[in-house]
Amino acid sequence: MTQGAFELTYASMYQPPQELHDAFESALKTFAADGAQEHPLWIAGKPVHTEERLDKRSPADLDTTIGRFSVASLRDADAAMAAATGAARSWGLTPWRERVAIIRRAQQRIQARMYEIAVAVSREVGKNRVEALAEVAEVVDFCKIYCAQMEAHEGFDRVLPSDPVPGMHLTNRSVMRPYGVWVVIAPFNYPFALAAGPSLAALVAGNAVVLKGSLATPWSGVLLAECLHEAGVPAGVFNNIVGDGPGIGAALVTDDRTGGVTFTGSHAVGRGILAHQASRFIPRPCITEMGGKNSAIVLPGADLDAAAKGVARSAFGMGGQKCSALSRVFVHEDIADDLIGRVAEFVKTLVIGDPLERGTFAGPLATENGYRNFGRYCEQLAGSARIVMGGHKPDMPRRGQYVANTLAEADASHPLWSQELFCPILLVGRVKSRDEAMQRANAVPYGLTAGFFGAEEDIPWFMDNIEAGVTFANRSLGATTGAWPGYQPFGGWKASGNTGKGLASFYYLPQYMREQSRTIARAS
Numbered sequence: 001m002t003q004g005a006f007e008l009t010y011a012s013m014y015q016p017p018q019e020l021h022d023a024f025e026s027a028l029k030t031f032a033a034d035g036a037q038e039h040p041l042w043i044a045g046k047p048v049h050t051e052e053r054l055d056k057r058s059p060a061d062l063d064t065t066i067g068r069f070s071v072a073s074l075r076d077a078d079a080a081m082a083a084a085t086g087a088a089r090s091w092g093l094t095p096w097r098e099r100v101a102i103i104r105r106a107q108q109r110i111q112a113r114m115y116e117i118a119v120a121v122s123r124e125v126g127k128n129r130v131e132a133l134a135e136v137a138e139v140v141d142f143c144k145i146y147c148a149q150m151e152a153h154e155g156f157d158r159v160l161p162s163d164p165v166p167g168m169h170l171t172n173r174s175v176m177r178p179y180g181v182w183v184v185i186a187p188f189n190y191p192f193a194l195a196a197g198p199s200l201a202a203l204v205a206g207n208a209v210v211l212k213g214s215l216a217t218p219w220s221g222v223l224l225a226e227c228l229h230e231a232g233v234p235a236g237v238f239n240n241i242v243g244d245g246p247g248i249g250a251a252l253v254t255d256d257r258t259g260g261v262t263f264t265g266s267h268a269v270g271r272g273i274l275a276h277q278a279s280r281f282i283p284r285p286c287i288t289e290m291g292g293k294n295s296a297i298v299l300p301g302a303d304l305d306a307a308a309k310g311v312a313r314s315a316f317g318m319g320g321q322k323c324s325a326l327s328r329v330f331v332h333e334d335i336a337d338d339l340i341g342r343v344a345e346f347v348k349t350l351v352i353g354d355p356l357e358r359g360t361f362a363g364p365l366a367t368e369n370g371y372r373n374f375g376r377y378c379e380q381l382a383g384s385a386r387i388v389m390g391g392h393k394p395d396m397p398r399r400g401q402y403v404a405n406t407l408a409e410a411d412a413s414h415p416l417w418s419q420e421l422f423c424p425i426l427l428v429g430r431v432k433s434r435d436e437a438m439q440r441a442n443a444v445p446y447g448l449t450a451g452f453f454g455a456e457e458d459i460p461w462f463m464d465n466i467e468a469g470v471t472f473a474n475r476s477l478g479a480t481t482g483a484w485p486g487y488q489p490f491g492g493w494k495a496s497g498n499t500g501k502g503l504a505s506f507y508y509l510p511q512y513m514r515e516q517s518r519t520i521a522r523a524s
């Protein structure tokens with residue numbers, strides 16, 4: 001989102017202009033939370049109210065309900081698949097320029113409703129207002145990028161030379177065609193961006209979509225469905241259902257009518273979905289974006305103030321509930337005390353509180369599960385690590401899922417070094433050399449993001465050796481977090497993702513299409 005010269009991204013979000021706050025405040029007033037408001041599923045171009053409803057509680061105040069959400073049954077999931085199957089053929093045959101025009105209208109609808117969507121995202125996830133606004137702005141950029149890529153590649157339709165056969169004229173073409181119905185499974189932490197990003201790519205490529213978001217964050221998908229409907233996406237081409245993973249999600253990804261799947265979520269679930277798609281008699285494409293256990297390396301020569309800010313922002317932003325969150329820092333022993341002191345000082349300035357308030361850095365944890373896990377991890381650390389700060393659940397004016405930013409030093413053998421925690425816990429390890437730091441950074445199965453702070457001449461060594469899909473050096477705005485479409489393609493290596501291609505990169509969109517070679521022979 002651009003306001004004057006200001007462009008809102010996850011890196012620029014720390015100092016947004018006053019107009020952005022004013023517009024958010026005004027949306028807060030007009031788009032008030034009405035706990036009794038009913039939110040439907042969207043199937044076959046229509047809102048569908050179901051018998052089963054979920055009263056969604058605010059993670060910031062568990063005594064407040066933010067809306068009543070229809071929950072899909074297996075019959076609703078089947079209806080969504082049937083609607084998408086019925087609509088897929090004509091959408092796939094719609095000229096790509098028309099599809100691009102519709103997605104551009106969707107971009108305008110999302111832009112026009114940006115502040116109210118951000119209010120909803122902030123309320124359901126508990127993320128602060130700028131994180132929420134940036135999440136919506138990211139979707140605007142996904143629309144722009146995928147439409148521009150279709151145009152730049154002329155709809156991925158290429159005329160090829162005639163082959164040299166005497167007495168015959170052969171016309172050759174390569175066209176990229178959609179798979180049919182694409183199932184998108186989204187996580188709770190970026191319920192708008194990670195539902196919209198894959199859905200928009202699938203749609204512009206000509207697939208019909210069935211989206212299933214997380215039960216923990218059911219609102220974003222409804223708003224996305226409304227925007228796409230307002231933009232004129234034909235009935236059945238985009239369907240949104242809300243339901244549990246093992247029941248409704250599994251039904252979608254195993255359905256015979258599914259043509260391809262994009263899953264964003266934990267490794268435990270993603271791996272199973274990927275195995276299923278690969279083992280079918282007709283294997284299906286499957287894009288999995290999974291967990292992370294991201295590290296930063298800090299070496300002598302680093303600007304330690306910049307490092308402290310970058311480390312704290314990426315470890316504790318959004319309560320550590322980013323797949324890109326920093327959870328391990330390896331710092332050279334000569335500068336370790338200095339870095340730890342600066343991180344602790346900076347963290348004291350970060351406000352934990354009501355996510356809708358202007359000054360809040362981090363709100364509550366989004367899920368009950370995450371809140372419980374945080375307590376468990378802190379108990380584990382209490383007996384076996386040096387807790388520098390945090391390690392508890394703070395007293396707050398409201399009964400929300402609030403936790404303290406936690407920094408701890410633990411032995412290399414501690415089990416929390418290798419497990420994704422998804423809460424604001426940062427482990428620090430002292431190292432004797434840059435090679436020891438690299439060895440420990442790479443000694444986990446994940447490979448999503450990584451950061452480095454140190455001398456310019458060490459940056460190529462870091463980027464050439466680190467096993468991660470997204471790398472940053474000397475970035476105080478976030479050591480490992482805050483990739484933005486068009487600037488930093490975002491995708492994981494190793495157990496963090498199976499395709500090796502980042503969201504919004506040049507290589508992403510073609511994954512939603514399959515190539516057809518077309519040769520026509522005529523006598524010459």
Ligand SMILES: NC(=O)c1ccc[n+]([C@@H]2O[C@H](COP(=O)([O-])OP(=O)(O)OC[C@H]3O[C@@H](n4cnc5c(N)ncnc54)[C@H](O)[C@@H]3O)[C@@H](O)[C@H]2O)c1
Pocket residue numbers: 185186187188189190194212213214215243244245246247248249250251253264265266267269270273289290291292322323324420422448492496497
């Ligand atoms: N790599 C990335 O780009 C990226 C981005 C965001 C989040 N994540 C990861 O997501 C995780 C946090 O999100 P979460 O807790 O919502 O993840 P999760 O795996 O629990 O759930 C993700 C989605 O999968 C659904 N699901 C669960 N079981 C299923 C099944 N058997 N079949 C089909 N669908 C099923 C859930 O209902 C939800 O919609 C973290 O591991 C985080 O690192 C990764």
Ligand SMILES: N[C@@H](CCC=O)C(=O)O
Pocket residue numbers: 010189190321322323324480481482483484490
């Ligand atoms: N794209 C976000 C992370 C999304 C995953 O949770 C970032 O780069 O920080």
